[in-house]
Amino acid sequence: MAGGDECSFLWYNTLVFSEKLKILKENRLFREIKDRESPQGPRIKFAGKEYLNFSSNDYLGLATHPSIIDKVKRSLDDYGYGSAASRLLSGGSILHKELEDKIAKFKDTDAALIFNSGYAANTGIIPIITDEQTALFSDELNHASIIDGCRMSKAEVLIYRHKDLSYLEELIRKKIAKRKVVITDTIFSMNGDISPLNDIYGICKKNNALLYLDDAHGTGVLGNGKGALSHFNIHPEPWIIQMGTLSKAIGSVGAFVAGSSDVIEWILNNARSFVFSTALPSCVIAASTAALEIIEKDSDLIKKLWENRKKIVQGIKDIGYDIMGSESPIIPIRTGTVENTLRISQYLYDKRIYAPAIRPPTVKEPRIRITVTASHTNEDIERLINVLKDMRASK
Ligand SMILES: Cc1ncc(COP(=O)(O)O)c(C=O)c1O
Structure with missing residues (x-):
């Protein structure tokens, strides 16, 4: 492209953005x-x-807890602050593994895996636990990261009306698919209501569907901190995958997925946001572990x-x-x-x-x-x- 054309191309694009921004501002949707x-x-x-x-999701006030800050400082001395690579490439530390073991114990599952954020977890995991032969049933008020994970999946996505159990049941019963997955937030992030997990559990069991839970706001808040399954007294079966964040009640940054060993190993080997992304720094991991210890004790x-x-x-x-x-x-x-x-x-x-x-x-x-x-x-x-x-x- 000649220099002049390149210039007008750039000018054109700039104009598009300024027009779009103007519309956002006119509609009072500019942030x-x-x-x-x-x-x-x-x-x-x-x-x-x-x-x-x-406005904060730091529900337990752990983002600034003095004993957590002390542990973070110590981990900085022991491990430095950068993590330099993805964990599969050597970026993780023993603290990552300790936190995963702790989360698995906390959630009563075989294993757990840490992600860099809840957004990375949902967009990394959902596409690789589903395929062309999967029907994926997602609550209409699920978090944006679930919506994006569903968009990235090859599955057929069926959105059910918010917490409408008879609608979900009818959809799932009528749908012919080799594999079925139901996805729901446990506490919905903008409405603050709780998913009726007892019923959803029953629907999944009856229809042989896998259940994927986003317990971002339930972890540290429901079930004595253990999350939504514990709140509903539901045993964490191998066909339930629990994702949660470390950025809300845990007061740190990052996310986790907890489930059966096979599921976690599959995710570790395939989730692109895990495999191709630099690990969280050890000091961030130390903060999450210290926060879980506080929740367990207090x-x-x-x-x-x-x-x-x-x-x-x-x-x-x-x-x-x-x-x-x-x-x-x-x-x-x-x-x-x-x-x-x-x-x-x-x-x-x-x-x-x-x-x-x-x-x-x-x-x-x-x-x-x-x-x-x-x-x-x-x-x-x-x-x-x-x-x-x-x-x-x-x-
Ligand atoms: C329900 C839910 N899932 C996932 C996320 C994303 O988590 P993170 O902020 O760690 O990316 C959020 C947070 O905003 C959330 O509310």
């Missing part, structure tokens, strides 16, 4: 990053000002989380807001329009409370997503409720 000037926690700092933080943190949740939910309901079926520390407030959602989020922000507006395409229906943690104090919760009350009155 920007707020750069935090403090550690994660119930109080955070933006542009020199402190805000009460109701049930008070989880108790406090659920007590705080109860207080917030009561307060929000008393004001008259609709919490969209929340059953967990994720508490959305139905806000109707994008305009109203942005108005409420800004009102809270002006009162030094950070609770972000969630808009399409993240969700179909806009909302304020409040998350509560074990680190919030009674005063923090009261302040949120009072501000929400004042806002309702001033409407």
Whole structure:
């Protein structure tokens, strides 16, 4: 291509993006990053000002726990900070293996494998546990990383209405396929409701389907921290694959998959996001292991989380807001329009409370997503409720 043509080509593309951005801004769907000037926690700092933080998935407040920080510092001395290669190429450390053994024990499975993130786990695993002869049944409100994993799979993907069990049962019964897989979040990340796993387990068993669970928000929160299966008293069968993240209640970064030895070895050998990606640094792994140790020893943190949740939910309901079926520390407030959602989020922000507006395409229906943690104090919760009350009155 001649120099001039190349220039006009680039100019054309730039114009396309600026036009697209203009449309996003006109529709009030443009997003920007707020750069935090403090550690994660119930109080955070933006542009020199402190805000009460109701946006974090650090449900147990472990992202800044002093004894975890000590262990991370020690691991830095022992292993340095970079990991230099994928684990199959020598990038991992003995700490990775120790964490996997711990997770397998915690989840009561044969084995576990660490991924660099929940997104990497879902997009890496789903395509390689399915094939052209698989029918994959996915809840319509599953996380974006599951949706993308399904898109990358060669399976036929059938989306079932959110938690609609009779619909799922009918779909799965009628579908003729050599292999069937049901995929669901355990706690749905934007609605905060819990998947009816007892029934889904029964449907899978009856129809000989594999069950893949994304326990990102259930791990550390449900079942004394062990996650959704434990919450429902379901034994982790070999035909159940449990994925979860280390980035939420565990307060670190990364994800895991837990299941039978064969499944884990298959994933280790085939998941492209595992095989072709540099391992997480040992200090990050040390943080996850230390967090799991705390969760195992100290049930008070989880108790406090659920007590705080109860207080917030009561307060929000008393004001008259609709919490969209929340059953967990994720508490959305139905806000109707994008305009109203942005108005409420800004009102809270002006009162030094950070609770972000969630808009399409993240969700179909806009909302304020409040998350509560074990680190919030009674005063923090009261302040949120009072501000929400004042806002309702001033409407
Ligand atoms: C249900 C669910 N699955 C997967 C992920 C992705 O996890 P990560 O942030 O570790 O990539 C998230 C997090 O945002 C999530 O909410």
